[in-house]
Amino acid sequence: MLKQMKKYSDTFVVKTLLWLIGFSFVFFGFSKEFMGDDNIAIKVADKRVTVQELNEEVRRQIAQLQQSVGNVNFDYKQALKMGLLDQIVNNLVYRLLIDAETKDQGIYVSDEKIYEIVKNTKEFQDDKGNFSPEQFAYILSDNGVSEHQFISEVSNDISRQILVNSVMSNVDNSTLAEILYKNKNEKRIFDVVSFKVKDENIKKNPSEQELNDIYNINIDKFAQPEYRKISYITITPEMAMKFKDLKQNEDDRIYNTMIEMGENIIDEINGGANIDEIVKVFGVSRTKLPDLDVEGKKRDGSKFKDSVFSQKYRDIAFFALDEKGVSDVLDSDENIMLVVVDTVYPSQPKSFANVKSEVQKIWKKNAQIAQASEKLNSISSALTSGESFNSAVKKVDANANVILNTSSSRFNNLYTSDFLTKLFTYEIGKPFVSKSDDIYYVAVVRDIVIPDIKDKNDFEKFKTQEQINFANVIVDTYINYLYKKYGVEKNEKAILRVLN
Numbered sequence: 468m469l470k471q472m473k474k475y476s477d478t479f480v481v482k483t484l485l486w487l488i489g490f491s492f493v494f495f496g497f498s499k500e501f502m503g504d505d506n507i508a509i510k511v512a513d514k515r516v517t518v519q520e521l522n523e524e525v526r527r528q529i530a531q532l533q534q535s536v537g538n539v540n541f542d543y544k545q546a547l548k549m550g551l552l553d554q555i556v557n558n559l560v561y562r563l564l565i566d567a568e569t570k571d572q573g574i575y576v577s578d579e580k581i582y583e584i585v586k587n588t589k590e591f592q593d594d595k596g597n598f599s600p601e602q603f604a605y606i607l608s609d610n611g612v613s614e615h616q617f618i619s620e621v622s623n624d625i626s627r628q629i630l631v632n633s634v635m636s637n638v639d640n641s642t643l644a645e646i647l648y649k650n651k652n653e654k655r656i657f658d659v660v661s662f663k664v665k666d667e668n669i670k671k672n673p674s675e676q677e678l679n680d681i682y683n684i685n686i687d688k689f690a691q692p693e694y695r696k697i698s699y700i701t702i703t704p705e706m707a708m709k710f711k712d713l714k715q716n717e718d719d720r721i722y723n724t725m726i727e728m729g730e731n732i733i734d735e736i737n738g739g740a741n742i743d744e745i746v747k748v749f750g751v752s753r754t755k756l757p758d759l760d761v762e763g764k765k766r767d768g769s770k771f772k773d774s775v776f777s778q779k780y781r782d783i784a785f786f787a788l789d790e791k792g793v794s795d796v797l798d799s800d801e802n803i804m805l806v807v808v809d810t811v812y813p814s815q816p817k818s819f820a821n822v823k824s825e826v827q828k829i830w831k832k833n834a835q836i837a838q839a840s841e842k843l844n845s846i847s848s849a850l851t852s853g854e855s856f857n858s859a860v861k862k863v864d865a866n867a868n869v870i871l872n873t874s875s876s877r878f879n880n881l882y883t884s885d886f887l888t889k890l891f892t893y894e895i896g897k898p899f900v901s902k903s904d905d906i907y908y909v910a911v912v913r914d915i916v917i918p919d920i921k922d923k924n925d926f927e928k929f930k931t932q933e934q935i936n937f938a939n940v941i942v943d944t945y946i947n948y949l950y951k952k953y954g955v956e957k958n959e960k961a962i963l964r965v966l967n
Contacts, residue, residue, distance in 0.1 A: 505961060507958055508521045508556075508958050509559060509560060509957055509958070510955070510956040511953060512564075513567075514563050514566075516563075521555075521962065521965055522965050525555055528551075532546075547965070552962070556957065560957075564953060565627045565631070566623060568949055568952075569623075569626040569627060569629070569630050574630060576622045576625045576626055581621055581625070584621065584625075585598070585621070590602075631942065634942070652876065654876050654916040655890055655891060655914070656872055656912070657910050658857075658873075658911050658913060659908055659910040659911075660846065660860045660908070660910075661867075661907065662839045662842060662843070662867065662868075664904075664906070667838045669831060669835060671834075673827065677830060678823065678826050681829050681830055681833075682819050682823075685826075689826075690817065691815045692760040692761065692814055693761065693813055695760075695784060695811050696755075696809040696810040696811075696812075697756045697776075697784045697807065698742075699753070699756075699780065699806050700753050700804065700805040701752045702725045702802060702803040702804070703752075703801070703802050704802075706728075706749075706750055706752075707721050708724075710724060710750055728751065728803070729803045731749070733793050733805065736791075736793045736807065754775070755809075756773065756776060759781070761781075761785045763778065780797070780804070783797075788807075790809075790810060791808065791809070792807070840902075842864055842867075843909050844900075846860055846909045847898050847900055850909070850911060856911060857869060875890065885902070885903065886901040886903075886908055886910070889910075890912065896911065896912070898910065
């Protein structure tokens, strides 16, 4: 029966029933027994959601998601950590805010209206198209939903729709959609000259003083990076069991022993004990890593890979520890880890003689940029003075790449985003300059072509999408207003208990 209902789930009432099946009933009433603030996860207006109710909500949604993806190995804990929990909490808050506003506005749905909707729902009708009380009762019973719960939520859903529709009723973006459509598809006719920085021919040679100045300014670029010799100590449940002769099913004692071992090892290291001897005493393992820089590269420049030692631990080693330092106790899957910095090899600058060729490349690139910029400024100045485009360019560089009266839409991968932004914002006849890392432009807009709407189907699709986008903005703004009006309190600590 449920599969049959999902097949016809485009009807309003069936969507309501499916929501009831897939979600908890926190909206119909909250726990009468006050459990204390530590047990309240969310407060919206006069409504409260307990940790138990939120946990049940999460479990129901996870079950529904697993069923939809057909994956029995679905890692729901990871999904919750990656944002699913936030989404569930936000959906609860939005719904409660809307409910609070419908109550405040006195929106009421008559029993006659509810009965009419239920009576005309195909799933509740017999073969002759008449409402069947037996069919209605059977479907609700089969899905574990009471008639009171169902009717109540139908009423709530209609009230919510009335409220949202009233917010949207005065919004007509047909004219706006036409303006946006034309704006999106407009073209601009322009003259343009481009210079590739790398093609600039620099005839003079740099002096030794110029090169020395560049070396001193960029000395950090020529420095050998800081390297660190790092190791990490791993404490596994098996090591803890052996250390204190524990049994496999004593999970809490095993975990506490692992923490205790880690803290004792830290104390020994900070006291100056030999790490290799400590490892033997406690029966744990120590993994020594090659010299690494802050980016995780070895001295030969290759990237170091280790299935355990992730970037998180490397950041701890470089930004939280000094030489001979040891980290706090760290959780690593089912194990406990300690990160140790054995030796720090400070950064050392390379001598000018060893990097002179690199300095010369920097000088040349700077000279090319300066020469290209000078050309742009000269051309732009001439254009501002009223000189023709072709004439202004040829006086500066007779071999420049000039294109006159070319056209472009807003979406043209031949040009940079900065160039296109300026092209479609500058007024006609006003020259502009655009620079990227390697290509410099000077251009002047000559004309703007606004297309007629010829493809009605294309425009209707665009209009529909813009209406959706516009509606989303309005609804988001309205929800923000309700946030301020009713207040929303989230007990993050209580919410995070759902992840455990």
